[in-house]
Amino acid sequence: xxxxxxxxxxxxxxxxxxxxxxxxxxxxxxxxxxxxxxxxxxxxxxxxxxxxxxxxxxxxxxxxxxxxxxxxxxxxxxxxxxxxxxxxxxxxxxxxxxxxxxxxxxxxxxxxxxxxxxxxxxxxxxxxxxxxxxxxxxxxxxxxxxxxxxxxxxxxxxxxxxxxxxxxxxxxxxxxxxxxxxxxxxxxxxxxxxxxxxxxxxxxxxxxxxxxxxxxxxxxxxxxxxxxxxxxxxxxxxxxxxxxxxxxxxxxxxxxxxxx
Amino acid sequence: xxxxxxxxxxxxxxxxxxxxxxxxxxxxxxxxxxxxxxxxxxxxxxxxxxxxxxxxxxxxxxxxxxxxxxxxxxxxxxxxxxxxxxxxxxxxxxxxxxxxxxxxxxxxxxxxxxxxxxxxxxxxxxxxxxxxxxxxxxxxxxxxxxxxxxxxxxxxxxxxxxxxxxxxxxxxxxxxxxxxxxxxxxxxxxxxxxxxxxxxxxxxxxxxxxxxxxxxxxxxxxxxxxxxxxxxxxxxxxxxxxxxxxxxxxxxxxxxxxxxxxxxxxxxxxxxxxxxxxxxxxxxxxxxxxxxxxxxxxxxxxxxxxxxxxxxxxxxxxxxxxxxxxx
Numbered sequence: 001x002x003x004x005x006x007x008x009x010x011x012x013x014x015x016x017x018x019x020x021x022x023x024x025x026x027x028x029x030x031x032x033x034x035x036x037x038x039x040x041x042x043x044x045x046x047x048x049x050x051x052x053x054x055x056x057x058x059x060x061x062x063x064x065x066x067x068x069x070x071x072x073x074x075x076x077x078x079x080x081x082x083x084x085x086x087x088x089x090x091x092x093x094x095x096x097x098x099x100x101x102x103x104x105x106x107x108x109x110x111x112x113x114x115x116x117x118x119x120x121x122x123x124x125x126x127x128x129x130x131x132x133x134x135x136x137x138x139x140x141x142x143x144x145x146x147x148x149x150x151x152x153x154x155x156x157x158x159x160x161x162x163x164x165x166x167x168x169x170x171x172x173x174x175x176x177x178x179x180x181x182x183x184x185x186x187x188x189x190x191x192x193x194x195x196x197x198x199x200x201x202x203x204x205x206x207x208x209x210x211x212x213x214x215x216x217x218x219x220x221x222x223x224x225x226x227x228x229x230x231x232x233x234x235x236x237x238x239x240x241x242x243x244x245x246x247x248x249x250x251x252x253x254x255x256x257x258x259x260x
Numbered sequence: 261x262x263x264x265x266x267x268x269x270x271x272x273x274x275x276x277x278x279x280x281x282x283x284x285x286x287x288x289x290x291x292x293x294x295x296x297x298x299x300x301x302x303x304x305x306x307x308x309x310x311x312x313x314x315x316x317x318x319x320x321x322x323x324x325x326x327x328x329x330x331x332x333x334x335x336x337x338x339x340x341x342x343x344x345x346x347x348x349x350x351x352x353x354x355x356x357x358x359x360x361x362x363x364x365x366x367x368x369x370x371x372x373x374x375x376x377x378x379x380x381x382x383x384x385x386x387x388x389x390x391x392x393x394x395x396x397x398x399x400x401x402x403x404x405x406x407x408x409x410x411x412x413x414x415x416x417x418x419x420x421x422x423x424x425x426x427x428x429x430x431x432x433x434x435x436x437x438x439x440x441x442x443x444x445x446x447x448x449x450x451x452x453x454x455x456x457x458x459x460x461x462x463x464x465x466x467x468x469x470x471x472x473x474x475x476x477x478x479x480x481x482x483x484x485x486x487x488x489x490x491x492x493x494x495x496x497x498x499x500x501x502x503x504x505x506x507x508x509x510x511x512x513x514x515x516x517x518x519x520x521x522x523x524x525x526x527x528x529x530x531x532x533x534x535x536x537x538x539x540x541x542x543x544x545x546x547x548x549x550x551x552x553x554x555x556x557x558x559x560x561x562x563x564x565x566x567x568x569x570x571x572x573x574x575x576x577x578x579x580x581x582x583x584x585x586x587x
Contacts, residue, residue: 005369012366016352019363023354023395086350090411093314095339096367259317 006097013104017111031074032116035067036123042186043127057218060129061141062185065209067120068149069180071113073173075156079105080166083258092258102255106153113149117142132217141215144236148208151240151247158251161258184209188221201228204239211236267292267419267450268313272322275308275474282308284474285322290452290467292418295445297465298454299568305474306454307347310423313452314344327418343412343420347427349404350411351396357383357407358392364411382410386440402433409440420444422453426460438463458564468564470571478571485567492559494539495530499553504529507552514546515539533559 021028039060047055082088091101131138163169182199183189184206189197200206210232213220220229228235268290275283283305290296298306311317313326315335324331327341351360358379365375383392386406396404405425412420422441426434441464445451455461461468462482470478470485478485494515498507501524508520508529516539517531533539536559547554 008369009367012363016355016363019359020354023356084348085353086346086348087352089316089346090344090350090364091367092316093339093342093344094364094367095336095369100367257318259311 006099006103009097009100010103010107013100014107014111017104017108021112028112031112032119035063035070035116035120038066039063039120039123040127046186054219056124056127056129058213058221059186060124060127061212061216061218062183062209063124064117064120064145064212065148065183065205066180066185067116068113068145068208069152069205070176071109071116071149072152072156072159073169073176074112075105075109075153076160076163076169076172077166078109079157079160080163080169083161084165088258098255099252102157102251105157106150109153109156110146110150114146117145129218131215133215137215137217141212144208144211144215144233147237147240148205151204151243154244154247154251158247158254161251161254179203180205184221190221198226201226204235204243207232207235207239265291266325267294268296268324268326268452270309270313270322270324273309273312273319273324274321275305275312275317276320281474283312283319283322286471286474286476288469288476290450292450293445293448294466295441295451295453295464297461297468298452298471299456299458299461299468299564300454300471301456304471306471307423308474309471310344310421310452310454314342314421315339316344340415341418343415343417345405345408345412345420345422345425347424349401349408351404351407353396356393356395357388357399360396360407361411361414365414368414370414378414382413386410400433401429402436405429405433405437406440409437413444417449419450419452422451424454424456426455426457434460458568462564470568472571478567482564483561485564485571486562488567488571491562492533492536493530493562494533494543495528495556495558495560496543496547496554497556498527498529499555501527503552506550507547507554510546510550510552511543514542527555532562 042063043056043059047059088101092098131141159172160169163172182196183203184200189200189206191197192200207228210220210229212218214232266289268288270286270288273283273286274281286305286309288296288309298309300306308317312319313324313331315331315338318332326338329337329341331338352363355363361379361382362375365378366372368375370378380389380392383389386409388403388407388410391399391403396407399407409425425441426437429437438460441451441453445464451464453461453464465482467481468479468485469476478488480488494511496507496511498504504522504524504527508522511517511529511531512520515531515533517533520529520531522529540557540559543557544554547557
């Protein structure tokens, strides 16, 4: 399969995703509004009870990381729907570039998350959150967030194929909540019971949240006493790269052997 | 092996999942331009066969050629020559009919302009031109299936695989799909059709094979398969249920049949016959002589249901008619 076909077929698959946006504006808006709602809810409903400094400055970058991690679910839903309807079977029976199905999926999901991140950053600014570092550091922060999303995306593609059916995704939807909360997104791991705090510190999502706070020059609570929190930016690169190294080949292999 | 005249050749196809098998050494040849019906109960291996031939699955053992091309060695060459209609309408629910066909046509590398004109052409051909802009979510089951079929025909495939194409459709949707398939066959396409419905196989297929437990248990035309059950049968409906047993022995003697089956609820008995007219005359005379009143006497060919149950024994439960299945 020539490289030209991989490019053109991936573009066709991306256009398909864009056409979905046009056909389902409500779903797109709900998808964008959900993390915004979460952020507003935590900032105003729970934030009042937090006494440490400006909670919003701490929370907003955590919510960015959380939104990226939750993207896993969206990828799984879309992929299992295609598998269930037999659309993937049709693609596989056609003389198109097989890789384009997964590449297209990853491009459109990344685009959607980038858009979601933009909306979330806008909401954060409205709520009074600011970045205090330079523009290069801010761009690096956005890059790290999208890198986390990209890693979650390939985990989602692989897990979607393992789950196979949309109903199975619900199990993952429930499991992702404790993983998301067992992090530094909402509060410092220092305030958690010892072992829980350690898990929260080592959570890949925490590394990204911590690194993004450093790059935006937002408050970084706690830390300083553990290696992971001292090397947040490094770990925000290492974790997604490790996840990609595991899930990308697994996903490709699984796709090639669907049904076997 | 020469495959010049054959659209599909399968030799010793096996597909194993752990210790279970879906196919247990299946051989099949399908001549070009014909409709091959593959009949069998759920889990017999029909879909596995289609999925291997359509390059979606790799066989554990054996080999297959489609349009003269080895499916395992050159799947991409095979994909250029086939169309696949799976068990579900494999179209994008969120797009319109037009968007669907255009997308698939682009993925067949027709290029933007030709993709659009081909999509238009197919929508018109399948009577979907008016609804082409609506999202598929608003389509009926039959319309969805026709769009699915249109998507399978973008490249005018030499061979079309139809895997239970009318499962889940109402009678109207089924008729729509049958008509579309008949038109195609008229154009010289080779079709491999799997179905659980004997009526569908009888309606569409030139040749049939019966698959059970991953093997072909019988092959031939519908008439040949029916003939394997001993040719024609005589059916008698008696007036009184009490007279059914006596009538069965009288008819058995008169028609020289070894086995007479009876159905008490319908007051019906049925026996195979060799010489149609003699058997009919003898039966009428013998019943009158025995003083048994008959409401109806008829000669008929055996149904494919009878053939199927006869050949697969107790392992197969096949749906007799469409009406029963969809009820």
